[in-house]
Ligand SMILES: Cc1cc2nc3c(=O)[nH]c(=O)nc-3n(C[C@H](O)[C@H](O)[C@H](O)COP(=O)(O)OP(=O)(O)OC[C@H]3O[C@@H](n4cnc5c(N)ncnc54)[C@H](O)[C@@H]3O)c2cc1C
């Protein structure tokens with residue numbers, strides 16, 4: 001499973017988005033491959049990592065088979081991991 | 090060309106032959122000059138972050154001209170969402186540099202010239218708008234930095250351009266040729282001018298027919314014959330020239346830059362001329378540029394404010410005063426003031442509207458309110474920061490003293506460094522060097538080189554306070570407010 005990742009621009013993030021990305025990537029190793037989303041790429045899922053509740057990253061330019069999964073809080077990490085693991089099953 | 094990164098930007102500057110004077114001498118290798126380099130590193134961050142996926146959403150945009158991804162600094166705002174992202178990008182860069190990163194004036198000039206040329210062409214059948222679009226495509230394609238140059242030296246403030254004793258005190262057209270124009274004069278206080286590949290010139294005030302030779306807008310490469318720059322001094326600037334300068338700089342990586350840009354009969358080819366004597370549009374261009382730039386401060390100053398608040402909180406920690414309730418309250422006040430500025434930046438963006446040319450303009454009233462607050466709140470923020478930090482901000486010995494191994498001739502036989510470290514230790518477990526670093530940072534931003542960008546630029550940049558009050562008076566809609574009051578109290582007429 002290929003997951004395209006899009007970060008918000010990080011103007012005032014309430015947690016370390018980069019660390020969260022690395023942690024999710026590590027946790028999903030062998031289940032899903034996480035890559036930075038690129039236009040023209042085809043993904044199974046799009047993961048949008050926002051820094052705050054506004055979660056303002058634009059993502060309509062990316063193609064994913066299933067709708068985007070959004071997170072904007074460190075506390076969402078577990079949910080994201082669970083959701084993606086479940087999809088793989 | 091794809092987006093440049095920071096290193097590529099710095100290399101691109103080396104290809105320019107820009108003429109720079111500093112301390113009365115020409116500086117040939119200005120890219121590596123210790124007083125100039127921090128401002129280059131700072132501007133380079135606008136390139137570096139555009140290549141980082143963690144920041145690209147704010148730092149880049151899709152060009153409406155070419156459909157390609159461009160640095161947001163050369164983008165024409167296509168929606169209120171774009172205007173909001175602009176402010177967020179500026180906050181981000183303020184946070185990452187704690188300095189003026191210099192590229193905003195160009196972005197604000199692009200958007201103002203784009204919409205104004207459209208309206209000039211509509212009235213006069215000129216072709217400025219198409220020329221400007223081609224020019225901007227070139228800027229976007231090559232990922233260039235462009236200085237948005239508006240402010241003239243202005244001479245006697247009580248007189249119009251054409252009434253000045255020296256006609257060069259406002260930049261003007263001195264000759265019109267079949268293939269272009271020749272201009273003469275200067276632009277003062279130019280942010281990042283030396284670090285810019287190009288200059289985009291605009292008139293500085295609304296004008297009458299008598300001033301039509303001064304109603305001129307054009308773009309020019311920074312290193313053409315007849316164009317040169319005289320570097321502006323900043324408080325404590327020669328600290329950057331000291332050997333191995335580090336802690337005493339307060340910010341050893343980044344800084345701002347301003348210069349006087351002189352045009353000594355410079356030829357501008359027609360395809361780079363965007364206003365030539367259409368004096369009735371000078372006011373529109375000034376108002377639009379100033380409006381965007383007053384919005385800009387609701388982002389960049391807020392980002393710098395974020396770092397100041399963090400530094401003040403660390404100073405309190407290091408001093409051991411962090412538990413005092415008034416310190417906590419002062420940090421709250423600083424945050425409140427800073428976020429109020431941000432609210433203004435976001436509000437004038439969210440209330441933006443499309444111009445006739447199609448790009449988005451901010452709400453003028455709210456942008457002027459934003460800038461009026463910027464003329465005040467940063468001063469209160471640095472006052473509170475100085476309060477929290479303590480007097481050592483201005484009385485601390487130098488880094489060399491702290492590191493000195495010279496033995497003092499006294500009974501204890503300790504070195505100068507040991508004495509400094511003994512008497513400037515504060516909270517347990519905090520190295521005195523860390524305390525020095527934070528206090529020097531605050532010194533730099535409150536009254537050193539960085540105060541240029543955080544204080545005086547907040548006051549005068551994008552227009553002195555009175556300029557906003559004039560706009561607030563014009564946009565304030567007092568008549569409607571009178572009607573509201575009449576309706577409530579029952580006055581019929
Ligand atoms: C750090 C910094 C960076 C800047 N960067 C740029 C830049 O990149 N590009 C650019 O184009 N400009 C830039 N500026 C210029 C800025 O826009 C001007 O400083 C501002 O417009 C004020 O002009 P002035 O400095 O000439 O002050 P003045 O115009 O001399 O103003 C001084 C005082 O006199 C008052 N005054 C002036 N004229 C009149 C009058 N006719 N009637 C009544 N009162 C008057 C003003 O309200 C003010 O209180 C920068 C300025 C600073 C300080």
Ligand code: SF4
Nearest residue numbers: 008010011012051052
């Ligand atoms: S999601 Fe929040 S932190 Fe990230 S860019 Fe948007 S507003 Fe800033």
